[in-house]
Every structure is written in structure tokens, then in C-alpha cells.
Amino acid sequence: MKYSKITLLFIAGLFPFMTLIVSGLSIYLINRNEIIFTLADILFPLVGSFLLISIILYFILIGIKGFSRWPDILSGILAGLSAAIWIQSQLLVWNFGQFNGQVILWEKWKTSMFVDGAVWIVIIGIALMVFVKGKQKFKKHIVTVFYILGLISVLISFINSPPKFERKIREIDYNSIFDFNPDKNVLVIILDEFQSDYFQLIANNYPREISELDGFTFYRNTMSLFPTTRASLPSIVTGALFRNEKPYYDYLSESYKKFNLIQAYKDKSYSTVFAGHMGSVFPDFIPMEKVTSEMNNTHFYSFLEYLDYSFFRALPTFLKPVIFNKGNWFFPLIFRGDFPPRQYGTDIQFLELLEKNASKKAVMNGSFKLLHFFIPHAPWCVDENLKFDPDLTGDKGFLQQARGAIKLASRILKTLKRIGIYDNSEIVIMSDHGTGILPAINSGDVFDKAMALTSFSVQSSSLALLLHKPVNARGKLAVSDIPLELTDLACLLKVRDNDTVCNEFNLAVNGGTRQRTFYYYTWSHKYWNNYFLPPITEYIVSGNVYDPESYSPGNFIYTSNGVERITRPRPASYRLGRELNFSTDGHGEADPFIRSGLSPVESYHQWSDGPSVGLSFHLEKIPEKDLSLRLLGFGYVPPGKNNGQVVSILVNHVSVGRWIFKDNKWYRAVIPNNIIHDSTINIVFEISDPLVPGNYKNREDIRRLGMAIRKMVLEEIK
Numbered sequence: 001m002k003y004s005k006i007t008l009l010f011i012a013g014l015f016p017f018m019t020l021i022v023s024g025l026s027i028y029l030i031n032r033n034e035i036i037f038t039l040a041d042i043l044f045p046l047v048g049s050f051l052l053i054s055i056i057l058y059f060i061l062i063g064i065k066g067f068s069r070w071p072d073i074l075s076g077i078l079a080g081l082s083a084a085i086w087i088q089s090q091l092l093v094w095n096f097g098q099f100n101g102q103v104i105l106w107e108k109w110k111t112s113m114f115v116d117g118a119v120w121i122v123i124i125g126i127a128l129m130v131f132v133k134g135k136q137k138f139k140k141h142i143v144t145v146f147y148i149l150g151l152i153s154v155l156i157s158f159i160n161s162p163p164k165f166e167r168k169i170r171e172i173d174y175n176s177i178f179d180f181n182p183d184k185n186v187l188v189i190i191l192d193e194f195q196s197d198y199f200q201l202i203a204n205n206y207p208r209e210i211s212e213l214d215g216f217t218f219y220r221n222t223m224s225l226f227p228t229t230r231a232s233l234p235s236i237v238t239g240a241l242f243r244n245e246k247p248y249y250d251y252l253s254e255s256y257k258k259f260n261l262i263q264a265y266k267d268k269s270y271s272t273v274f275a276g277h278m279g280s281v282f283p284d285f286i287p288m289e290k291v292t293s294e295m296n297n298t299h300f301y302s303f304l305e306y307l308d309y310s311f312f313r314a315l316p317t318f319l320k321p322v323i324f325n326k327g328n329w330f331f332p333l334i335f336r337g338d339f340p341p342r343q344y345g346t347d348i349q350f351l352e353l354l355e356k357n358a359s360k361k362a363v364m365n366g367s368f369k370l371l372h373f374f375i376p377h378a379p380w381c382v383d384e385n386l387k388f389d390p391d392l393t394g395d396k397g398f399l400q401q402a403r404g405a406i407k408l409a410s411r412i413l414k415t416l417k418r419i420g421i422y423d424n425s426e427i428v429i430m431s432d433h434g435t436g437i438l439p440a441i442n443s444g445d446v447f448d449k450a451m452a453l454t455s456f457s458v459q460s461s462s463l464a465l466l467l468h469k470p471v472n473a474r475g476k477l478a479v480s481d482i483p484l485e486l487t488d489l490a491c492l493l494k495v496r497d498n499d500t501v502c503n504e505f506n507l508a509v510n511g512g513t514r515q516r517t518f519y520y521y522t523w524s525h526k527y528w529n530n531y532f533l534p535p536i537t538e539y540i541v542s543g544n545v546y547d548p549e550s551y552s553p554g555n556f557i558y559t560s561n562g563v564e565r566i567t568r569p570r571p572a573s574y575r576l577g578r579e580l581n582f583s584t585d586g587h588g589e590a591d592p593f594i595r596s597g598l599s600p601v602e603s604y605h606q607w608s609d610g611p612s613v614g615l616s617f618h619l620e621k622i623p624e625k626d627l628s629l630r631l632l633g634f635g636y637v638p639p640g641k642n643n644g645q646v647v648s649i650l651v652n653h654v655s656v657g658r659w660i661f662k663d664n665k666w667y668r669a670v671i672p673n674n675i676i677h678d679s680t681i682n683i684v685f686e687i688s689d690p691l692v693p694g695n696y697k698n699r700e701d702i703r704r705l706g707m708a709i710r711k712m713v714l715e716e717i718k
Contacts, residue, residue, distance in 0.1 A: 005062070007136075010143050011075050012057035014082040016050045022150040023089040024310030029154075029161040031528075035309075037289075037302035045303040072132045075139070080127030082146055084120045085314045090153050092116055094317065106321045116316035162529030172286060174294050177273050177369075178357040180416070184366030185425040186265065186493060189412060190236070190276065191405045192229060192377040194431035196220055196465040197441040197546065198402045203477065209384075209403060212410040214422075215473030216429070219466040222484040223516060223545045224433040227461035228523050231533060232432040232486065233372065237261050237274075237282065239487045239501055243519065243558040247531040256282060264495040265368035275350075276372025277343050288373075292349040295357075304331035328390065340381055340388040343374035348386055351408055358415045375408060376401040378437065394692070395438050423474075426493065429467040430486065436461030439610060440546060447650050450596050450614030450684040454551040458539055462518045463546075468492060481544060483514040516541040517554065532560035574617040576627070579713040582606040590712070593617055597685075598709070605633065605708040613685040613707070622679055623716055627671040629683070631712045635661035636705035638691055645706050646688035651675060661687075661707050670717070681714070 024046075028035060039046075057078065064070040094112050096104050131139055200220060203210050226232040231242045240255035242248065262272045262284045275286040293301060308329040312320055323330045328341050339345030350373075375382055380392040384403035392400055409429050416422040439456040440463060464486050484492075484505070491502035508514045518541055521534040538554030557564045572592030580590040584603045595614035599607045635645035644662025648655060649669045657669035671681070687706030 007140060007143075008061045008065075008071075008075075009054070009058050010140075010147070011078055012061055013050075013054040014143055014146060015057065015078045015085075016053040017147065018082040018085040018089075018150055019314050020046060020050050020053075020307075020310055022153050023085055023314035024306055025154050026089055026157045027309045027313045028306065029157040031309075032161060035305075037305065042303045042306050045300065046306065049303075069132060073128065076128035076131030077124065079131060079139075079142060079146070080124030083127060084123040084316075086146060086149055086153070087119060087123065088116065088316060089313045092119065092316075093313075104321075104324065106325070109317050113316070113318035117318055120316050172273075174291055175357060176271070176363070177275065177286070177291060178354050179271070179359055179361045179363050179367065180419065180421050180425075181271070181363050181365075181367040182360050182421065183424055184270070185416075185421055186270070186366070186368045186427075187412075187416070187425055188261075188370040188428045188430070188489070189409050190233075190370070190372040191409065191429065191431050191465065192277070192372065192374050193433060193435055194376055194402060194405055194465045195398070195434035195438060195440075195460060196222065196431070196463045198399055198438075199406070199465050199467075201399065201441060202403055202406060206403065209406055209410070210477060212413040212417075213429075213467065213469075213477050214413075215469045215475055216427075216467045217469075217478040217480050219468065219480050219482060219484050220546070221481040221544050222464050222466040222486065223462040223518060223541060224431070224464040224486050225517070226519050227433055227436050227457075227521060229432050230523070230527075231519070231521075236430075236432060236486050236489055237370070239490055239496070241487075241519070242533065243536055243563075244532050244560050245558070248533065249531070252282070259490070259496070260284075261370065261490055261493075261495065262368070264490065265366075268495070269365040270368045271363040271366075273367075273369040273371075275370075277346075277374045288343075288346050288350045292346050292353065295353055296349060305329070307331050340386075343377075344382050344388075347373045347375050347408065351411060354412060355415050358419055360419050360421055371412075372432075373405070373408060376405040378435065398435065398438055423472050425469075426471050427469040428489065428492070429465065430489070431465040432486065434461045434463035440548070447653050447682075447684050448549060450612040450686075454539055454548070454553065455596060456548075456610060458518065458520050459545070459548055459551055461520070462539075462541070483508050483516060483544075485516055518551070519558070535559045537566075572618065573620055574714070575620050576623065577713065577715045579711055581711055582709040595682075599703050605710045607636070607703060607708050608685070608687055608690065608706045609703040611687055611690055611704070611706075613687070613709075615683045615685075615712075617681045617683070617714065619679045619681065623673060623676060625716045625718075626673045627676070627681075628715050628717050629656075629669045629671055629712075630715075631667050632665070632710040633661065633667070633708050634664040634710075635707055636691060636693075637662060638693075645690075647707055648686040648688075650684040650686060652677070652680075652682055664710075671714075 028039070061071060061074060064074065092112075092115070094109070096109075130142065197220075199218065203218070224232050225235050225241065230248075234252055234255065235241060238255040238258070238260050240251070240258070242251050245251075246254075260282075262274050262282075265272050272284065273286065274282065274284045275288050275291060277288060308323055308331050311330070312323045315323060339348055350371075375386075376398065378398075380397040380401045381388060381390050382404045383389045383392065383400045384407060386404045386407055389400070392398075413422065413427070416425055416427075436457045438460055440459050466484060466486070488502075488505040488508075490496040491499075491505040496502055504514055518539045519536045520539055521536045523534060527534055536558040538556050538558075540552050540554050541550050542552070543550035553566065555566055557566060574593065580586065580593065582590045582598075582601065583605055584601055586601070588601070590606070593615050595616050597608050597610050597613035599609040629649070629651075635647075637644055644660045647659045647661040649657045649659070651671050652675050654672075654675045656671055656675075659667045659669070661667065685707060690704035690706035692704055
């Protein structure tokens with residue numbers, strides 16, 4: 001069948017239109033506040049690629065125009081692929097989790113792979129039949145309809161895209177970023193999500209790796225104020241608190257105008273640099289990706305990143321692992337060389353630029369630099385030598401990546417020593433929060449941890465790293481337990497020392513006691529595009545951050561609808577012989593007795609999450625006889641393993657038994673009467689080998705499962 005040249009041109013353009021424009025913009029617009037480049041950055045290569053592919057396909061169609069059914073077959077394939085891409089990118093959009101490079105366990109998506117494959121085969125088959133046997137006018141209508149559907153899809157994505165904040169990227173001579181003053185320098189290095197107790201572990205077990213920290217003090221009793229960078233980084237830079245009292249970006253703008261570290265040093269006539277990740281809402285911020293692309297002349301990486309997003313959205317699920325697998329995107333992998341993916345590779349490229357270009361120049365009265373690195377933030381994929389390793393998991397994986405972060409910081413310190421400005425530089429190495437994933441190391445015994453009033457993620461996310469070297473300080477790493485907060489940074493650097501906001505800091509450094517408040521929230525992907533943060537619950541920290549007993553729930557929750565006062569119920573009373581149901585059928589009857597370690601209830605049971613489970617019972621009367629503890633449940637046994645979980649039972653700090661927790665059955669232990677001294681019975685189940693069903697990179701389920709509890713009862717032995 002004959003086709004006009006204009007028809008062939010539209011058929012040729014449909015495939016790249018759906019792939020590059022419709023699929024790419026659909027994912028870009030919805031996630032535009034999480035993507036560092038703008039459409040203006042990639043407009044030329046995007047338009048050029050669209051035109052080039054369209055022209056190539058057009059001339060192929062022209063070239064086979066005289067060969068019987070071949071134009072129909074190729075046109076049908078192109079139309080079928082375009083239709084399948086539209087359906088895949090607009091209708092078969094599966095939720096693979098946060099759009100942040102987390103590893104996807106593809107074996108869990110076999111059903112989606114089958115569904116997508118079947119849809120693609122059917123759609124391409126129908127298109128081939130239509131273009132081989134259908135009338136030309138009908139074919140034109142089909143092509144036109146899909147162009148219209150594509151445009152409508154882009155428009156809908158634009159309408160549903162989050163409110164865009166202005167990226168006020170500071171214009172700068174990029175080489176000047178690495179200029180230091182011969183006499184006065186202040187350098188702040190932020191290592192995202194570095195949990196401070198792991199620094200202590202590194203210092204104890206790998207002392208050579210901290211040898212560059214000459215003259216530093218480790219303030220190990222330091223806490224962040226928030227559990228994620230979203231709120232913590234602004235609080236470090238401005239000293240202000242965000243408690244959902246106003247929209248997030250309004251808070252940023254107002255607090256930045258009142259006080260910010262960058263302006264404080266500008267007022268001292270210092271040259272200033274604020275570079276890193278996730279901070280482009282700040283007027284003075286320079287994205288590290290921008291620095292590395294400009295100085296390494298790798299602007300094309302932004303377009304390659306866009307191509308990855310486009311093809312990931314466009315392809316059926318069984319082909320998506322080709323584009324994204326083990327934390328790696330396809331196109332940058334071809335050109336990136338040995339660098340790890342995404343922000344991790346940017347960190348290392350920036351480090352190498354600093355090592356190469358750092359120089360001593362008479363820049364103004366001094367130099368202030370705040371550098372925010374992504375390493376060691378999850379997912380863990382960079383080892384202690386800053387090499388890519390996609391198989392890092394759990395606490396050992398984080399330890400390796402944390403060692404890599406220390407190596408990064410140490411290489412910067414080496415550079416300062418090499419150019420002769422280390423002594424006259426004031427240096428801070430810090431994190432913005434802890435992991436919230438890994439429990440604190442050695443923070444009390446198992447019983448005390450399990451009976452603490454807060455979950456381990458509260459304490460874990462608050463453990464912030466803070467290392468400080470004053471000017472001309474030298475000597476072995478010192479350790480201080482002064483109670484500090486990350487918002488004390490401006491006071492520590494003495495750029496705000498006459499301000500009343502430093503009263504608590506001054507009290508702490510002079511030996512006074514200090515009660516601190518941690519503002520905890522549970523982050524989820526949807527809040528990237530929200531004007532407010534999740535509900536924020538306050539926790540009062542009255543002692544050392546490494547002691548779980550220092551944390552207690554506060555009185556308020558801060559939501560976008562206002563401040564809510566927490567009403568705490570009186571301790572629940574338990575009648576001996578009452579059977580508690582730990583499933584949805586129990587309608588929450590066991591909840592008042594749970595202190596820690598259990599994940600949300602499920603239809604059949606309630607899983608433990610972590611190394612221990614804590615339960616507390618207030619009896620109606622003190623028992624006169626020994627008690628029987630009976631529990632119905634089963635252990636988490638991974639595929640291929642036959643051994644169960646070893647569960648030790650502790651009651652009021654005393655060991656009363658041990659179970660091999662495997663099969664679904666009733667387990668029993670005896671609680672001697674002589675360890676019950678009042679009406680309170682605290683029970684802790686210590687679990688031998690809690691395991692993540694997959695690994696820590698699977699953000700769909702990062703629980704560490706050990707025992708599933710179905711029912712439980714305490715009763716006197718007759």
C-alpha cells in the first residue's frame with residue numbers, strides 16, 4: 001500500500017516522540033524537584049535526538065517503500081511499539097519505590113513482567129494486523145490519535161507535577177571554588193547520614209584511617225534535631241527549627257534571611273562556597289553535579305540521565321533491569337568509567353577536582369566553604385576505598401561506606417596540608433543526621449534497649465557526627481561528651497557568640513546540664529512534593545545520646561493543621577489468664593503492652609523487627625505462685641535454612657529460658673515468683689539472628705524479622 005511522504009514522516013516520528021518526549025517528560029515532570037538538571041539543560045540534545053531518530057526511520061521507510069508489504073510491516077511495528085510505550089508509561093506504571101537510586105529486587109516483579117510482556121505482544125500484534133490489512137485512512141487516524149494521547153499525557157503530567165521551587169544556582173567561576181586563603185580558612189564538611197557511633201567503631205578498630213584527624217575533637221554526645229536532610233540541613237545553616245507552622249519553602253526563605261552561615265562569613269568579608277546535594281533551595285547553593293559537569297566538561301551526562309529515566313518508564317518490566325540494576329543506570333555506566341553511580345560518583349569526582357585544583361590565594365579576608373557530600377547515605381554501594389560495590393548490606397555495609405566517607409574527608413585534609421593551610425584552617429567534619437535504619441551500637445544492654453520508651457530509629461537517626469579542629473590545633477584525636485546539637489555550629493565557629501541563641505551552647509561547654517529536643521518524623525516519598533513535612537513528634541533527650549533511656553516522648557506533635565498535645569493513657573492493667581491476640585482479629589488489644597520491637601500488626605501475626613521485643617504488664621495483683629508464659633508463634637527461617645531462631649526470655653532482667661523458635665506452635669516458659677517484686681512484669685525476647693527478607697537496600701521491607709507472635713498468655717501455675 002502506498003504512503004504519502006508526510007504520512008511516513010509522522011509514522012517515523014511517533015516512536016521517538018513516545019519514547020523521548022512522552023515517557024521522558026512524564027517521569028521528569030512528576031519528579032522535577034528531585035532532579036538536578038532542568039529541561040533547558042537538555043533541550044538541545046533532546047530535540048536533536050528526536051529529529052535524528054525520526055529522520056533515520058523516515059529514510060528507512062522511504063528506502064523500502066517499493067518492497068511489497070515491508071512498509072506496512074515496519075509501520076505496524078513502529079506504531080505497535082509506540083502504542084505499547086504509551087500504555088506502559090501512562091497505565092502500567094508500577095510503584096518501584098522512591099525515585100532515588102534504591103536497588104530494586106526484580107525477582108519480586110515477575111507478575112508485572114508477565115503482564116507487561118503479554119500486553120506488549122497483543123498491542124504489537126494488533127498494530128501489525130491493522131497496518132498490513134487496514135485502510136490507509138484508518139492508519140492515519142490511529143497515528144493522529146496517539147500523537148494527541150501523547151500530548152494529553154504530557155499536559156496531565158505537567159498539571160499533576162509538584163509546585164516547582166526556583167533553583168537559584170549561584171553563578172561563579174568554578175575554579176575559584178577550590179581557592180583557599182593563605183591565612184584564614186573555615187571548612188565545614190558534611191557527610192550525609194553518618195551515624196556517629198560508627199565513627200567510634202572506626203576509631204577503635206581502624207586507627208590508621210583517622211590518622212589525618214590531627215588536632216580534632218570528637219563531640220560524640222551530639223544530636224541532630226531532625227531525622228532527615230530535608231529539615232536538618234536548613235537547621236544547620238540557619239539555626240532555625242521547622243515545626244510545620246508554615247509551608248516548607250516559606251520557612252526556608254524566611255529563616256535564611258534572618259541568619260545563615262554563608263551570609264555571616266560574607267559579612268566578615270570572606271569568600272564563600274556552599275556546594276553539595278539537596279540544597280538547591282538556598283540562594284547561595286552550588287550543586288556539585290554542576291561543578292563536576294562544568295569542570296570535567298560532562299554536560300552530556302544530564303541528557304544520559306534523562307535517557308535512563310525515559311527508557312525506564314517506557315520499557316516493559318522484564319526489560320527494565322537492563323536500564324536500572326544493582327543501583328546502576330545504563331547510559332552513564334557506559335561513559336562514567338570507574339565512578340560509582342549518581343551522587344556517589346559526583347562526590348568522588350568533586351574530591352578529585354579539589355585535590356587537583358586546590359590552591360592558596362589571597363581571596364578577600366578569608367575563605368569559608370561548606371561542602372555537603374552524599375556519602376555515606378543509603379543505599380550503601382561505596383566501600384572503604386571509595387570503589388563501587390552494589391552488594392553492601394546491613395551494618396557491615398554501612399561500616400564500609402562510612403569508612404569510605406572518612407577516607408574522602410581525610411583526602412581533603414591531606415590536600416590542605418599539602419598546600420600549607422591546614423594549621424591556619426578551622427575545620428568541622430559532621431553529618432546532618434544518623435541512619436534511622438541501624439540501631440545504635442552498644443547503647444545499653446538488651447533489656448534496657450527493649451524497655452526504652454522510644455523506637456531504635458528515633459535514637460539512631462539523632463546520632464550526628466561532629467568533629468572540630470580549631471586554628472593551629474594539633475595532637476591526637478580528643479573525645480568530649482559535652483551535650484551539643486548540630487544547630488550549635490554557628491556558636492562553635494564563633495560567628496554568633498554574642499547571640500542569645502548560643503546560651504544553651506555556652507551552658508553546655510561550661511559544664512552545665514542541658515535538656516535537648518529531637519523532632520522525629522517518618523519520611524515517605526510523597527512528602528518531596530508536599531508543602532509540609534510529615535507529622536513531627538517531639539522527644540526529650542535528657543542525657544547522653546548513646547543511652548536509650550535518655551529519650552522519652554514529649555508532649556506535642558506538629559502537623560500542617562496545627563499543634564496537637566499528646567494524651568498518654570495510663571499504664572494498661574493485665575488480668576492473669578487473659579489471652580492476647582497479636583493479629584488483626586485482636587483489634588489492637590495487645591498494643592498497650594508493647595514497648596518495642598514489633599512491626600505493624602498483620603492479619604495472622606505480628607513480626608518482631610530487630611534484635612529484641614519488649615513487653616510490659618501491670619498486674620491487677622501481685623501473684624502468689626510461679627507464672628506460666630505461653631506464646632503461640634513461629635520463627636523467621638530464610639529459604640534454604642532449617643535452623644530456627646534462638647529466642648532468650650528475660651523477665652525483670654532475669655533469664656528464665658530459651659526457645660528454638662521455628663515451627664508454628666505454643667512455646668512455654670516458667671517465671672519464678674521470686675523475681676516479681678511488684679505488680680510490674682517486664683518481658684524481653686532476645687532474638688539470635690534477625691534477618692531482612694532480602695537486604696537493607698530493599699526499601700519495600702527493611703524489617704529485621706525474627707519471631708512472629710500470634711497469641712500470648714500469662715497465668716498462675718496451679
